[in-house]
Amino acid sequence: MTASMQELAAQLPEGVLVTDEATTEAYRFDSASSCPAGRPLGVVRPTTTEQVQAVLRWATRHRVPVVPQGARTGLSGAANAVDGALLLSLVRMDRILAVDEVDQVAVVQPGVVNADLSRAVADVGLFYPPDPSSWEMSTIGGNLATNAGGLCCVKYGVTADFVRGLEVVLADGEVVRTGRRTAKGVAGYDLTRLVVGSEGTLGVITEATLALRPAPEPALTMAAVFDRTTDAMTAVTRIMASGLRPSLMEFLDRASLRAIQAYRDMGLPVDAEAMLITQSDRGPLAASDVAAMGAICAEFGAAEVxxxxxxxxxxxxxxxxxxxxxxxxxxxxxxxxxxxxxRARLVDLLLGMEKITADTGVLVVCPGHIGDGNMHPTVVFERGNEGAAARAQEAFDAIMRLALDLGGTITGEHGVGVLKRAWLREELGETSYGLQRQIKEVFDPLGILNPGKVL
Amino acid sequence: MTASMQELAAQLPEGVLVTDEATTEAYRFDSASSCPAGRPLGVVRPTTTEQVQAVLRWATRHRVPVVPQGARTGLSGAANAVDGALLLSLVRMDRILAVDEVDQVAVVQPGVVNADLSRAVADVGLFYPPDPSSWEMSTIGGNLATNAGGLCCVKYGVTADFVRGLEVVLADGEVVRTGRRTAKGVAGYDLTRLVVGSEGTLGVITEATLALRPAPEPALTMAAVFDRTTDAMTAVTRIMASGLRPSLMEFLDRASLRAIQAYRDMGLPVDAEAMLITQSDRGPLAASDVAAMGAICAEFGAAEVxxxxxxxxxxxxxxxxxxxxxxxxxxxxxxxxxxxxxRARLVDLLLGMEKITADTGVLVVCPGHIGDGNMHPTVVFERGNEGAAARAQEAFDAIMRLALDLGGTITGEHGVGVLKRAWLREELGETSYGLQRQIKEVFDPLGILNPGKVL
Incomplete structure (x- = not known):
């Protein structure tokens, strides 16, 4: 261990800093399988805000990069190691500090697993809506850092919509409290929303005050099977324009249906071109809601509802x-x-992707949170085949180009990380990008917080 | 007219720049009657983004302060003139550019009056919830700049919750687009939320993409009259903890009831200590919702429901x-x-205010959006009585101190402006205040955008 690492170790309780090869290696990557990761110095797993402060003061003193990490279920490489960095895992700060039924808020540490919070608040009749697919594993801190989405967003919104205030440790080790506990508040600029979604590049979230809602009624579900994907997309636009408010609206294309069915027999219609799954959770109104959604699907060509x-x-x-x-x-x-x-451009997205698939010859599997217009076209290629990898990257880039041309975004919920860093400037434009770079410098003048990510 | 003002006039269409005394005087103040205002150079009322750019390029060149204004219905002096400033009124940029039923968004210019937008979207079955009391007069641009609240917030949230993206003219005249049109998006830092609520100190909003919802069912209303205010506040906390979701929850204290009744005979119970007004807009469920709210009020001591x-x-x-x-x-x-x-501290707020009223001998009238814990204690004093004015200020400050001590905020929805500028630092703390000052410098290095406001 170097002298500076010994200095750090001396400031932390036994076991918080780990530098052995096996542990360090285990923390190098998040879940973006294709993104590169550097060689870190070690992993710290603090249990208190004060320890996080000590780590950042030390990092500032020694100009050591720090990569904050949650459960590393992210899909953009935002939590991947960079060379010479300390990995700062928040998973041990995993306490739910308060659940308040009158104010409908929860106060949590960043390492609380989403599903644990969701279950804890459900026990008192409350509801924390954000539900990324990773919810059984991912942490609230990671959800906040990436502004995670999920299946509920079409009705309830994303993680950022449920954040009232944060405790954040800044790059120099100072603590700042942003936002508030109250339902409303407009004192000063909204630093809370600036930090949410910043992927660990502006500060380290050590506590969050989250807004909750009364628990909804159990949802009713409708599934519609389509022979033509364009019909499914038309049905989506008609359902959304009808005034119905689905609490979930998901899409699976044929390749998704086949992949799932091959993975586990769920009785899915593998010859259909597409399936829509929608829900309503409006209690006594849910049955008529899903019937109305089904009727729209049937009207626009569903083979089965x-x-x-x-x-x-x-x-x-x-x-x-x-x-x-x-x-x-x-x-x-x-x-x-x-x-x-x-949403009105979903058909154009689909047709454009068909052309990209044909041009590049790659396999694209396309599930998506279609009610939000947020799709996950997934390019699949053979391991170790360099030509295939190059064509996959070409298709991946072409899909982002297409989304921007259709007035969309390169990332609906997964974040920029390293995966899409080269594309961010394209989406933002020079002026916005320049402002964002300057904001980064305000928060992190030495550039030690998760360098090489996002901007 | 000075040479520099002639230079500005030459760049704008006839009639956009006005410098006559009567017009200039008419634009000096917003609706915060007690806040000071300076002597401006004149008023510009542009009709295009390009004209706003021309104004800001000129202001940058000549180091002239610019005060953006909407309908000047604000209550914190944020739109008040400062000495030597150009008043930039956006009221003539008043077009609704698009209402999209599939994507449930509206694209508007900043001068659109809130009620005009609300009615336009209602015509196609949609709903723009933010409804500040000024909604018949105030503009969307002003609502955005102050992150306005209103009566609907208890269920639907505030203005910021309905903003997807903005077009903003920066201090140097550059245009930046923030955010997006899509339901979700996490590319880069959230500049949209940074500008919303910044009271014209970071840029001038020239276009906004707003999220809409399907129109709710007409609301049912319940009113409960209480002999003891503390009972009313207990009822509020029980209703909110019950899982009911009122679409409105307002409070009037005895002084409010008497003031309204004196102003216009509405048959209000002037001997009651407090009245709660709640609504539910859940269609077929609304009747049982308001009945349940009424039952809780009765249980906790309402004299009449x-x-x-x-x-x-x-x-x-x-x-x-x-x-x-x-x-x-x-x-x-x-x-x-x-x-x-x-919400759980509302009783403490009430008791504390009673003490402040007794100590200072002032009249405090206290209506409020009680479902959000957001109250408008209004100190009333005789015009021209300096002793009374001093005691009023003392009471006003003591109420803010009390709110902070109870874990609250100095401003739930009206903003900081000049009225509460001296208190902002107290709420934010030095670290947050320092970050916000640096963010201000990123956007406005010359300090020409609404100087002397907020920070």
């Missing part, structure tokens, strides 16, 4: 949707895209 | 609530406070 008879059948459909990630991983190396377009 | 029989009776109750502003103005000079506290 089925309403789940009970909670078990609903859960099965959702489980199928949630399996698409691991199912597609079985097919080869994946480049998971995360574009979002205005 | 009434459910409005029809829309006219509901509208009457809401109208009474909306009259409190003008009614209180009749009583004397007002200092309108805007504190928010956690």
């Amino acid at each position: 089925a309403v789940a008879e009970d909670a078990a059948e609903s859960a099965m459909l959702l489980q199928a949707r949630r399996l698409v990630g691991p199912a597609v991983e079985e097919l080869g190396v994946t480049l998971v895209d995360d574009v979002a377009v205005p | 009434a459910v409005a029989e029809d829309a006219a009776e509901s509208a009457m109750l809401l109208q009474a609530r909306r009259l409190v502003g003008p009614a209180v103005e009749e009583l004397g000079v007002t200092l309108v406070d805007d504190v928010a506290v956690p």
Whole structure:
């Protein structure tokens, strides 16, 4: 251990700093399989804000890069190691500090797993909506850092919509509290929303005050099977324009249906071109809601419309949707895209992707949170085949170009990380990019916080 | 006209720049009656983004302060003139550029009046929730600049929650587009939320993409009359903890009831200590919702609970609530406070204010958006009485101190402006204040954008 690392170790309780090869290696990557990662100095797993402060004071003194990490389930390489960095894992700061039913807030440490919080608040009749696919593993801190989305967003919004205030340790080790506990507040600039989604490049979140809602009624589920994908997309636009408010609206294309069915027999219609899954959670109104959604699907060409008879059948459909990630991983190396377009442009996105697939000859599997226009076209290629990898990258880039041309974004919920860093400037334009770089310098003048990510 | 003003006039169409005394005087103040205003150079009322750019390029060149203005209905002096400034009124940029039913967004210029937008989207079955009391007059640009609240917030959130993206002219005349049109997007830092609520100190909003929702069902209204204010506050906390989701939850204290009744006979119970007005807009569920809210009020000591029989009776109750502003103005000079506290601390806020009232001997009228813990204790004093004015200021400051001590904020929705500038640092703390000052310098290095406001 170098002298500077010994200095750090001396400031932390036994076991917080780990430098052995096996542990360090285990923390090098998040879940973006194709993104590069550097060689870190070690891993710190603090249990208090004061320890995080000590780490950042030390990092500032020695100009050592720090990479904040949650459960490393991210898909853009934002939590990947960089050379010579200290990995700062927040997973041991995992306490739910308060759940308040009157103010409908929870105060949590960053290492709390999303599902643990969701269950804890459900126990008192409350609801924390953000539900990224990783929710059984991912931490609130990681969800905040990436402004994670999920299946609920179409009705309830994203992680940022449920954040009232933060405790953040800055690059120099100072602590700042942003936002508030109250339902409303407009004192000064919104630093909370600036830090949320900044992927660990502006500060380290050590506590969050989250807004909760009363628990909704159990949802009813509808599934519609289409012979033509364009019909499914038209149905989506008609459902959304109808005034119905689905609490979930997911899409699986044929390749997704086949991948899931090959991974586990869920009885999915593998010859269909597309399947829509929608829900309503409006209690006594849910049955008429899903019937109305089904009627729209039938009107616009669905070959089959089925309403789940009970909670078990609903859960099965959702489980199928949630399996698409691991199912597609079985097919080869994946480049998971995360574009979002205005809903009215979904058909154009689809037609454009068909052309890209034809031009590059790659396999694209395309599930998506279609109610939000947020799709995950996933380019799959054979491991170790360099030509295939190059064509995959070409298709991946072409899909982002297409999304921007359609008035969309390169990332709806996964973030920029290292995966899309080269594309960020393209989306933002020079003026916005310049402002963002200057904001980064305000928060992190030495550039030690997660360098090489986002900007 | 000075040479530099002639230079500006030459760059703008006839009539955009006005320097006559009467017009200039008419634009000097917003609606914070007690805040000072300086002597401006003139008023520009541009009709295009290009004209706003020309104004800011000129202002940068000549180091002239610029004060952006909407309808000047604000209550914190944020739109008040400063000496030697150009007043930049956006009211003539008043076009609704698009309303999209599939994407549920509206694209508007900043001068669109809130009520005009609300009605335009209602015509196609959509809903723009933010409804500050000034909604019949105030502009979307002003609502965005102050992150305006309103009566709907308890269920639907504030202005910021309905902003997807902005076009902003920066201090140097450059245009930047922030955010997006899509439902989700996480590319880069959230500049949209940074500009919203910044009260014209970071840039001039020239276009906004706003999120809409399907129109809710017409609301049912309940009113409960209490002999003891603490009972009303307990009922609020029980209703909110019950899982009910009122779409409105307003409070009027005895002084408010009497002021309104003196202003216009609305048949209000002037001997009651407090009245709660709540709504539910859940269609077929609304009747049981308001009945449940009423039952809670009765359980916690309401002397009378009434459910409005029809829309006219509901509208009457809401109208009474909306009259409190003008009614209180009749009583004397007002200092309108805007504190928010956690709901569980409302009783402590009330008891603390009673002590402040007793200590200072001032009249405090206290209506509020109680479901959000956001109260408007309004200190009233006699015009021209300096001793009374000093005691009023003392009470006003003591209320802010109290809100902070209770874990609340000095401003729930009215903003900082000049009215609360001296208090902002107290709420934010030095570290946050310092970051915000540096962010201001990134956007406005010469300090020409609404100087002397907020920070």
